[in-house]
Amino acid sequence: MIDKTTDYDSKDHVVFIGDKPFMNYVTGVIMQFTTQKAETSTIKARGKFISKAVDIAEVAAKRFLEGQIEVSTISIDSEGFKNTEGKDVRVSTIEIVLKKL
Amino acid sequence: MIDKTTDYDSKDHVVFIGDKPFMNYVTGVIMQFTTQKAETSTIKARGKFISKAVDIAEVAAKRFLEGQIEVSTISIDSEGFKNTEGKDVRVSTIEIVLKKL
Numbered sequence: 734m735i736d737k738t739t740d741y742d743s744k745d746h747v748v749f750i751g752d753k754p755f756m757n758y759v760t761g762v763i764m765q766f767t768t769q770k771a772e773t774s775t776i777k778a779r780g781k782f783i784s785k786a787v788d789i790a791e792v793a794a795k796r797f798l799e800g801q802i803e804v805s806t807i808s809i810d811s812e813g814f815k816n817t818e819g820k821d822v823r824v825s826t827i828e829i830v831l832k833k834l
Numbered sequence: 835m836i837d838k839t840t841d842y843d844s845k846d847h848v849v850f851i852g853d854k855p856f857m858n859y860v861t862g863v864i865m866q867f868t869t870q871k872a873e874t875s876t877i878k879a880r881g882k883f884i885s886k887a888v889d890i891a892e893v894a895a896k897r898f899l900e901g902q903i904e905v906s907t908i909s910i911d912s913e914g915f916k917n918t919e920g921k922d923v924r925v926s927t928i929e930i931v932l933k934k935l
Contacts, residue, residue: 784884787926791912807908809930811892825888829910 746771750778750786758785762793766802766833773805776829779812783827790829805832847872851879851887859886863894867903867934874906877930880913884928891930906933 746765748758758776765771778786794802811825847866849859859877866872879887895903912926 781885783888784882784926787884787910787928788912790910791924791926795912804910807910809888809891809905809908811889811896823892825885825892827888 745775746773747775747777748789750776750782750789752782755785755789758789759792759797762789762831763797766798766831771833773830773832774802776831777826779826780824783825786827786829790831794831800834802831802833805830846876847874848876848878849890851877851883851890853883856886856890859890860893860898863890863932864898867899867932872934874931874933875903877932878927880927881925884926887928887930891932895932901935903932903934906931 746769748761748765750758762774762776765774776786776790790804794804806828807830808828809825810828811823813821813823816822847870849862849866851859863875863877866875877887877891891905895905907929908931909929910926911929912924914922914924917923
């Protein structure tokens, strides 16, 4: 089930970063560790949202859940696809896995 | 010595990503592995340039030096400092280490 307020998938503990307000995503991550007792939470983003994903991971781990969670793994990749004009474009992606300490 | 065209430090094989053209940085990374025979090259960026840093790493590793280099480690952090108005602000940072295969 995708929560439309924060774009997180509560079953898999994944948060997809987009153009919603910054704190929606931070709250989404925090809730996965608190309300949902997740052991890990994965922050995923593409393109220009990658910087925002790193900010969200840092704020969650260093400010709100300091001493309770940490960055476990970070991976980057890129996907090629055709845009609306049929042109081949490439977009970078990031996955940041946070885990309970 | 800092090369002002690409902001790379040729001795330490570090490329600092800023607002110069995208391909300047890609060329900087490629030159470290080719002309300078580096074993590793580290891409560093802060704040909004983090997305650009990931793009540069992906383009260097998947397009220009495909099969020759790969992403070795990725780390994120954040730094607090006072801005020009004396206000405490926080900025996220990323370091992407590429290595020769």
